Amino acid sequence: MQIQTFVFNHFGQNTYLAIDEQTKECAVIDPGCFFDEEKQKLISYIQTNKYILTKIVFTHCHLDHAFGARSIANAFPNIGIYAHKNESVFIDDAINQSLRFGITMEQPPKITNYVSDGDIVEIGSHKFVAIHVPGHSPGSICYYNAEYKVIFCGDVLFAGSIGRSDLPGGNHDQLIEGITKKLLILPDDVTVYSGHGPTTSILVERDTNPYF
Ligand SMILES: [Zn+2]
Ligand SMILES: [Zn+2]
Numbered sequence: 001m002q003i004q005t006f007v008f009n010h011f012g013q014n015t016y017l018a019i020d021e022q023t024k025e026c027a028v029i030d031p032g033c034f035f036d037e038e039k040q041k042l043i044s045y046i047q048t049n050k051y052i053l054t055k056i057v058f059t060h061c062h063l064d065h066a067f068g069a070r071s072i073a074n075a076f077p078n079i080g081i082y083a084h085k086n087e088s089v090f091i092d093d094a095i096n097q098s099l100r101f102g103i104t105m106e107q108p109p110k111i112t113n114y115v116s117d118g119d120i121v122e123i124g125s126h127k128f129v130a131i132h133v134p135g136h137s138p139g140s141i142c143y144y145n146a147e148y149k150v151i152f153c154g155d156v157l158f159a160g161s162i163g164r165s166d167l168p169g170g171n172h173d174q175l176i177e178g179i180t181k182k183l184l185i186l187p188d189d190v191t192v193y194s195g196h197g198p199t200t201s202i203l204v205e206r207d208t209n210p211y212f
Contacts, residue, residue, distance in 0.1 A: 001126050001148045003193065006042060009034035010103075011064035012196055015042065016152060019051060020124020026051040027123040029143070029152050030059055030195060033068030034105070042068065043075045055113075057121060057128075058083035059154025059195060060137040061090035062167070063097050063105070070106035082121060084132065084139030085114040086169070115141050128152075131182050135175025136163030142183065149190045151202075157183060157192060159200035162211050180212060 004017040013032035020026065026046065033039045046053050053076040056069055061083055073079060083091075090097070091108050098105040115121060117132035121143060128143040133156045140163075142153040155163035157179055165172040188203035206212065 001123075001145065001150070003150065004045065005193075006033070006038070006045075008032040008038045008042075009064055009067055013064040014193065014195055014197075015068070016193055017042070017045070017051075018057075018123045018126070018152070020126055023124040024050060024052050025054050025124035027055045027057050028053065028072055029057045029193075030065035030154065031056055031068035031072045032065050033071065034103075039068050039071040042072070046076070053079055054123070055080040055082055055121075056109075057115075057123075057143065057152075058087060058111075059142065059152060059156075060084070060140045061087035061094075061108070062137060062155070063090075063094060063101070063103075065154065065195060066091065066094060066108045067105050069108035073109040081109050081112045082115050083111045083113075084116065084141050085111070086134070086139030087111070087137065089169075090137070117141075133175070133178035133182055134169075135165055135171045135173075135178055137167065138169035144186065144190070149187060150193060151183070151186065151190055152193045153183065153195070155195040157200075157205060157209075158194045158196060159192075159198050159205070160209055162209070163195075176211065184212065
């Protein structure tokens, strides 16, 4: 598996491309590309490498993770849109939300595949287990691949911090409990790919994150 990281938009969000080099299939995880050059950069990267984009996979659907979803869906028709059903509200309200920030964005595409806790999401031959960890947003999903020991966790867990829980549907206690019971039990050497900031590991967060 190859993972390509792009840092996009006003919020310094990490958009990831997870790639199966054998089959060339890939998925965009949280398309946060906002500016035209950011959208073009991501689209060109996929096309130039002749990757086959099969899906957009959302850890959650806050604006900064969804800005570029429409552009990607337009550039690659018929891809699947994967997210927890509790995130639909953010997709439906995206344009209103963006206007509150003084930003205009395109309406993100509807979720085509609801992801629930324990589901398997495939990116090429790579299998990711969906781990539902609400508290930052009600439908936050972390995607864990045990073979390569990687987890995409959106805004649930950061290097040295955790996601904010003061946004609609947030719940601090739920977030702490979810991370403790579902993420920090993973093997030490799992690499954590967060929605913002650098990568970290389960060991480092278990040992040094001030929230635990
Ligand atoms: Zn978020
Ligand atoms: Zn975010």
